[in-house]
Amino acid sequence: MSANGPSYTVSDLLVQAQHAIDSFEFELAQQFAERALSMEPNNVDALETAGAIELELGLYDEAQDIQPDTGFSKYMYLGQMSEQLEAIQYFQRGVDLMMAERQAMTPDLTTGSEYWLLSNKISTALCSMTDIYLTDCCFEPDAEQKCEQYLGQALQIEPVTPEVYQTLASVRLSQQRLEDAKLALAQGLGIWLSADPDDEFNLIPEYETRLALVKLLLETAMYDEAFTVLNGLIEENDQVPDTLYLFGWANYICAEEMNDTDSSAVEQRNEQLENAREALNACVKLWHMTGSTDKPLLQHTQELLSNITQVLGPEVESKEDAEEDMDGGDIEYEDEDEEMQ
Template structure:
């Protein structure tokens, strides 16, 4: 029962909110006071985002927007929530409105619009965001210089201020560097046939390195560019630099690239026949999350190619046995979760056919228990959700009214 009660609070009932708002308006007429304002709603939205309750956060955000439809913070938060809920058209609408209201300040809305766009349109949004970040960096540098010159009488405070500003500038540099990497990727993919594509890639990567020499993403992307230019030796050097920057860091370190980025790194390493390094990265990824399709496919492909390149027959068979185990894991995961990438599934099956033609199948049973029907038997009660949603809003409004009553008594 307790678990059911918790689950019931996950969906917001708009009808109940409208009823509460009408009551609020009636109270406004009597008291000339509102029970809650946009600031109160933003606090609630923030707490809901922290718990990943995006559906309920969406409805609170819509109510905040109805109170102040030109509030930039509300527009941006609403757009972020809509991206999480894959409501991309709605997100574009709200970020576009935020840009039209204040085009010259705040880079985040441009970065989100870049993610929601394609080709040269995406480049344009990212470039605007980068320009604003660079402007912010320049202003921050000037502020640091001014503070340093005016704080000579207190060296301790000066050093502390300088350190904090330096950290902020480094973080901003990393953001700019990452944005330039995204723009480079667009020219490697969507805009690869543009006349100046290669020139733009070099320009963006040089700027990214100028800002942040310790960003592994830049070197990884540089390797992609060098591969496209058939400069394989230079690509290997770039990947070596990228790996050196994070491979020995403790798990969870902020400088370690994302899981998806490291999957892309493995693909590059395999393409350059750097199989041992690819396996090292895959082992790290497996410890973080072993239910990723690409992980097992790339594991299997790597072992298969190692066997294919081996001059020793026994080594070849050993590598292909390992490849088969990994590819079978991919198939099991595919049957368990499902995947839209039929191309990888087909290639996996082709590799297994090749392996089985040369390596005796193992005696391990591949039987799997099917427990997927349990979820289908779950009952979902909308009425219960409506009750829970009303409770959520009643609690929120009660808290706001209590704050008002306390303040009113203090005034008396």
């Protein structure tokens, strides 16, 4: 220890900055980061930390000014915070930096390697750019060309992630290329469906991404696959209104497509409508409990319940069901994969 007090290294200061970030004390974290940069102005970790802190503080211009040609993370963040073509510009800047960094690395497709992780980040960014042209920028004259360009790049990056195939399916559906969309969805499912959820580096998509996947599977009439994904989502978390809505909607669609002239088909149709009603009723309850603001979802759920009542008649709640509702019991769902076979 010096006579002037304790001597801190850049590493020490960055540790303190991270502690402050974890405690949401971003102004304090900024002081530590600035001190570290005063000691080593070109320290990459210090630059990255300072940029991340300034983004949290809303200092977007300042974050870009910190080594604009170094550190892709800030551009990914800015892309997420921006809209339309401005977001595209930020994402493209980040992708360019990541591609340059990846090119300088020795290829290593070992799961979890730095090369592997960076490749996944590039793919995610390219999918985000494609999604922007599918939605907010869909009326741009080169929207379709840009989608093909970004997905073409993503498909060249090993390993190809499920998200790339899912985004590709969305593009193919927008082009009314149904069979190509189905092929892309099947390819994506083949990557992660049998993955070990306990594996730190599994490629199982995020919960919200899988919800979007279910919608695509229903749109392409891939019902068995939709129920497989839905059952996994419900097992993971059965307290999400959107999941229960999609489970009910999937059952309703399948019931509607059955031939009601055959007695056995009518029985199976009614069973699926009962499953749909159970899930949709649970969806309505959760919608109110969670304070959801998705009014179109609630409206469609209520319309489906009304349609089901017209077919099956009013629902008769047993004493056991009433007691279970009062106790807040969990809802159990049958395995639709087995039922549909």
